[in-house]
Amino acid sequence: MTQQYPEHIWQNGRIKPWAEGTVHVMAAGLQYGASVFEGIRSYDTPKGAAIFRLSDHNRRLLNSAKIYEMEVPYTFDEINAACRDVLKANGYGAAYLRPCIYRGLGGFGLSAQTPIDVSVATWKMGAYLGAGVLEAGIDACVSSWQRVAPNTIPAGAKAGGNYLSGSLIAREARRLGFGEGIALASTGLLSEGAGENLFLVFDGALHTTPVSAALLNGITRNTLITLARANGIEVIERDIPREYLYLCDELFMCGTAAEITPIRSVDGRKVGAGKPGPLTQRMQELFFGLFNGKTPDQWGWLEPV
DSSP states (O other): OOOOOOEHHHTEEEEGGGGGOOOOOTTTTSSSSOOOEEEEEEEEEEEEEETTTTHHHHHHHHHHHHHHOOOOSSOOOHHHHEEEEEEEEHHOEEEEEEEEEEESSSSSSTTTOOOOEEEEEEEEOOOTTTTTHHHHHHEEESSSSOOOTTTTTOOOBBBGGGGHHHHHHHHHHHTTTOOOOEEEEETEEEEEEEEEEEEEEEETEEOOOTTTTTTTOHHHHHHHHHHHHHHOEEEEEOOOOOOHHHHHHHHEETTTTTEEEEEEEEEEEEESSOOOOOOHHHHHHHHHHHHTTSSOOOOOOOEEE
């Protein structure tokens, strides 16, 4: 199927035709993976189109740039405005946004003082892991690829180069016939999915791995922890051995793209009843309720376009 691209993109301060959003082939962002980015969704709500946790995402974007010593030439407010502007330019309500900060062309060494470029793209996105998976769940596997060890590449930055790890995990899973891969940390304990955080359910409580487990501290992860605790659901952050994936009552992964995707089996072993469980469904109700008006937005997470 031919990919349908939007009409416009925001790059370095202005809206331009999609085809003009170009980068030189020798830019450090391409040659060395020297980029940081965010994935953000906007939703159609009863009060109009809104971007979910726009400010929180772009704060993390700038924090990722800080870790990689990128002097960003645009302010936080300007990047927020760019996200709104490109949505409007393409006439989108519900969509996916990709702000990206990257090193451009300006020398060829690892420490070259390159210009810092910024872009914001947006496109239509349905369920990231495939049609029907939010309702039926997916079959996952534990990958042979581990996540990065501490003090190698900072897992807390959402950097382009980090996603080479996720690509290996995801591609291995698809090659083996699974919907997504799950990675262990260098400790041999559970980390996260290829690009998603994990929640396990035991006796009505949510268990999730800590940020020290070589994972990105996801904004959807934080959202679910906040929603759960606000609704009397216990959340425990702790180290989790691999075999607990096979023993939990329910299991799901979450992220901006994946939203809340149930996992019905791991490595061919059925999780719980082999279908989305009641707490997984409750978390989906609370999360998607933010966008249909059934869950009150007490935290100001919905930012109007």
